[in-house]
Amino acid sequence: MKNDIILSGVGGQGILSIAAVIGYAAVENNLYLKQAEVHGMSQRGGDVQSHFRLSDHPVASDLIPYGEADLILSVEPMESLRYLPWLSAEGWLVTNSNPFVNIPDYPDTGELMTEIKKVKNNLIVDADSIAREAGSGKAANIVMLGAASHFLELPVESIENAIRKLFGKKGTEVIDLNLKALHAGRDQFTN
Amino acid sequence: MSKLMLLGDEAVAQAAMDAGLSGMYAYPGTPSTEIMEYIQASRVASDKNIIREWSANEKTAMEAALGMSYTGKRSMVAMKHVGLNVAADGFINSAMTGVNGGLIVVAADDPSMHSSQNEQDSRFYGKFAFVPTFEPSSQQEAYNMIFEAFETSEKYKVPVLFRITTRLAHSRSAVEQNDEVKQNDFSLPSELRQFVLLPAIARKKYKGLLANYEAIANDDKFQKNNFYIDGEDKSFGIVACGLAYNYLAENCRREKCKHPVIKIGSYPVREDLLGRLKEECDEIIVLEEGYPLVEELMRGYPSSSYKIRGRLDGSVPRDGELNPNIVAKALGMNSLYGEEVPGIVRKRPPSLCKGCGHADMYNALNTALEEHGPGKVFSDIGCYTLGALPPFNAINSCVDMGASVTMAVGAADGGLFPSVAVIGDSTFTHSGMTGLLDAVIKKSPVTIIISDNSTTGMTGGQKSHATNRLESICEGLGVEKEHIRVIIPLRKNHDENTEVIKEELVYKGVSVIISQRECIQTAARRRKKEREKK
Numbered sequence: 001m002k003n004d005i006i007l008s009g010v011g012g013q014g015i016l017s018i019a020a021v022i023g024y025a026a027v028e029n030n031l032y033l034k035q036a037e038v039h040g041m042s043q044r045g046g047d048v049q050s051h052f053r054l055s056d057h058p059v060a061s062d063l064i065p066y067g068e069a070d071l072i073l074s075v076e077p078m079e080s081l082r083y084l085p086w087l088s089a090e091g092w093l094v095t096n097s098n099p100f101v102n103i104p105d106y107p108d109t110g111e112l113m114t115e116i117k118k119v120k121n122n123l124i125v126d127a128d129s130i131a132r133e134a135g136s137g138k139a140a141n142i143v144m145l146g147a148a149s150h151f152l153e154l155p156v157e158s159i160e161n162a163i164r165k166l167f168g169k170k171g172t173e174v175i176d177l178n179l180k181a182l183h184a185g186r187d188q189f190t191n
Numbered sequence: 192m193s194k195l196m197l198l199g200d201e202a203v204a205q206a207a208m209d210a211g212l213s214g215m216y217a218y219p220g221t222p223s224t225e226i227m228e229y230i231q232a233s234r235v236a237s238d239k240n241i242i243r244e245w246s247a248n249e250k251t252a253m254e255a256a257l258g259m260s261y262t263g264k265r266s267m268v269a270m271k272h273v274g275l276n277v278a279a280d281g282f283i284n285s286a287m288t289g290v291n292g293g294l295i296v297v298a299a300d301d302p303s304m305h306s307s308q309n310e311q312d313s314r315f316y317g318k319f320a321f322v323p324t325f326e327p328s329s330q331q332e333a334y335n336m337i338f339e340a341f342e343t344s345e346k347y348k349v350p351v352l353f354r355i356t357t358r359l360a361h362s363r364s365a366v367e368q369n370d371e372v373k374q375n376d377f378s379l380p381s382e383l384r385q386f387v388l389l390p391a392i393a394r395k396k397y398k399g400l401l402a403n404y405e406a407i408a409n410d411d412k413f414q415k416n417n418f419y420i421d422g423e424d425k426s427f428g429i430v431a432c433g434l435a436y437n438y439l440a441e442n443c444r445r446e447k448c449k450h451p452v453i454k455i456g457s458y459p460v461r462e463d464l465l466g467r468l469k470e471e472c473d474e475i476i477v478l479e480e481g482y483p484l485v486e487e488l489m490r491g492y493p494s495s496s497y498k499i500r501g502r503l504d505g506s507v508p509r510d511g512e513l514n515p516n517i518v519a520k521a522l523g524m525n526s527l528y529g530e531e532v533p534g535i536v537r538k539r540p541p542s543l544c545k546g547c548g549h550a551d552m553y554n555a556l557n558t559a560l561e562e563h564g565p566g567k568v569f570s571d572i573g574c575y576t577l578g579a580l581p582p583f584n585a586i587n588s589c590v591d592m593g594a595s596v597t598m599a600v601g602a603a604d605g606g607l608f609p610s611v612a613v614i615g616d617s618t619f620t621h622s623g624m625t626g627l628l629d630a631v632i633k634k635s636p637v638t639i640i641i642s643d644n645s646t647t648g649m650t651g652g653q654k655s656h657a658t659n660r661l662e663s664i665c666e667g668l669g670v671e672k673e674h675i676r677v678i679i680p681l682r683k684n685h686d687e688n689t690e691v692i693k694e695e696l697v698y699k700g701v702s703v704i705i706s707q708r709e710c711i712q713t714a715a716r717r718r719k720k721e722r723e724k725k
Binding site: 010011023027032033034035036037038039044045046047057059060061062063064065066067068069078079081082084085086087088089091102103105106107108111112115119 | 194196198221222224225305306358359361362363364365434437438440441445514515516519526527528529530531532533535536537538539540541542543544574577649651
């Protein structure tokens with residue numbers, strides 16, 4: 001088994017919390033993992049990505065080779081397209097539909113959606129609205145994780161445990177909100 | 192023992208603490224920052240009383256680490272690759288003095304310049320200084336090698352260089368811990384002139400250093416990091432250094448490589464090991480992250496007809512970091528490629544945060560400079576370097592820590608007026624103060640703007656040595672009191688701030704404008720912490 005995931009977004013959007021949840025869940029399942037992150041200057045509102053590799057065998061490279069990612073999980077629509085060279089022919093692109101506009105020449109949203117829909121396996125999720133319904137717009141990244149959880153080779157119970165672990169210090173209210181966000185995201189796709 | 196999920200940086204930090212570290216010294220710099228941060232946050236470090244304060248710059252950090260070693264204790268100093276330029280004097284001469292307690296110098300290189308101004312390869316510093324160098328390929332190897340690095344340092348009484356690169360520094364994986372080593376007791380060097388590099392002593396010490404380097408090249412234990420893995424296809428052999436080995440393994444897909452491989456994890460490399468590959472194979476491909484160090488070594492000069500492939504013949508790109516696909520191509524293996532990035536995807540460069548004080552400072556500076564025209568501003572290393580990009584287009588240089596001040600002085604000498612420097616508070620206490628002293632002594636007509644956000648912002652908000660000290664430092668260095676001006680960079684103060692800058696721009700002597708407002712990221716974190724305390 002191997003699960004190569006590219007997490008993408010804009011600096012400050014919280015892709016590292018998604019990575020932390022997947023990390024905890026992977027450890028619970030005794031999987032090998034490597035996760036390359038971006039720190040430093042590009043975190044300031046620039047494009048950021050994380051290569052996350054899960055496997056039942058030791059992982060060699062910290063970086064995913066082109067054309068071999070099973071999943072692009074993006075919290076921002078334009079950023080989801082930046083990593084298409086990495087996506088495998090059968091891989092899934094799962095993205096938030098809400099643009100993060102901090103550049104003057106941001107493309108037309110309609111055109112972006114057209115490009116995203118050209119990808120064979122795509123799932124576009126209005127994570128911001130779903131997160132607000134679940135109780136807080138801040139949980140949009142967990143909604144996205146929920147939507148993408150169908151394509152992660154991890155039991156959903158492990159992802160729930162990981163959320164309990166990550167948000168443990170913040171109390172039951174925050175945990176419940178994020179679990180609700182996870183499942184609301186998960187409901188966006190049926191096998 | 193339990194497994195930890197650690198960044199490469201954190202693996203280095205955890206290992207050092209487990210291996211008997213007594214003092215950690217560093218100045219923040221991507222991708223090395225998390226080493227010190229991890230140790231500072233560690234309860235274990237607190238229990239063990241490990242010294243762990245940031246230093247003013249890499250040179251002071253290096254020298255303090257050497258001082259800790261003088262007392263017989265184990266010390267470590269960490270920096271980004273260009274930080275080693277700042278620390279180079281101390282580093283190279285610490286090889287000459289040798290050490291008492293084990294001393295590790297961690298240099299985190301940044302090939303592809305994700306967050307740096309160049310991609311220099313620190314392994315050359317190891318060679319230059321005759322210092323044994325370690326280059327791990329994984330988080331676990333990094334952890335294990337730190338123990339070995341301390342042992343090597345104490346066995347040969349030399350500092351060791353520990354070279355990592357961005358991909359390892361900032362990639363997370365499981366690490367298994369070793370048994371702990373106790374900290375060394377206090378003990379003075381057995382020879383009290385060991386650290387006195389008077390020429391007569393230095394000449395003797397240099398011969399010792401050279402002999403040492405030779406001995407390390409023939410030390411079986413040290414050379415265990417460099418080993419030969421046989422393969423049946425001898426049409427070419429492969430040398431894989433550090434992280435490059437992972438990319439090779441990735442392409443072999445869990446199977447053994449068909450070709451003979453030498454994995455390199457420490458330098459100097461024993462000559463006969465590389466010689467064996469040359470004898471057995473028709474040609475050799477060298478894979479290394481950074482400059483072609485081993486490739487040049489194997490080619491020799493003048494290069495022989497024997498075929499060595501790598502960065503120098505174009506088999507591997509001459510610049511930039513490696514990845515699995517580059518390695519596949521060099522080995523003549525197929526690799527996949529997904530779809531091209533659609534044309535509508537735009538670049539998204541980093542930008543100053545909304546509400547950042549640097550932005551208000553630049554807006555005021557740009558207005559004040561309108562009447563003087565473009566090309567007058569030297570700047571420095573930090574978040575404010577983003578002032579080079581639109582919408583500000585406000586600065587004309589970013590070279591090395593502190594260069595804004597000194598370049599402004601030199602340009603003023605050459606006739607530039609007004610000549611302006613923009614430097615951050617932490618960069619100023621790192622390397623700007625000495626340049627300001629030059630300016631004061633020459634009465635140079637320069638305007639120095641210290642954009643003081645009271646933190647080391649770009650690397651994530653570490654403590655700045657400058658906080659609450661800038662006015663007294665400038666006064667102490669001899670800047671006239673009436674030309675040390677303090678402004679608060681807020682939009683509502685724009686006109687007032689512009690006036691202050693305008694006044695100082697036309698002053699034909701040294702003026703310093705301290706533009707002072709806390710980094711909004713640091714402020715937000717501070718407020719959050721205060722809330723949590725309540």
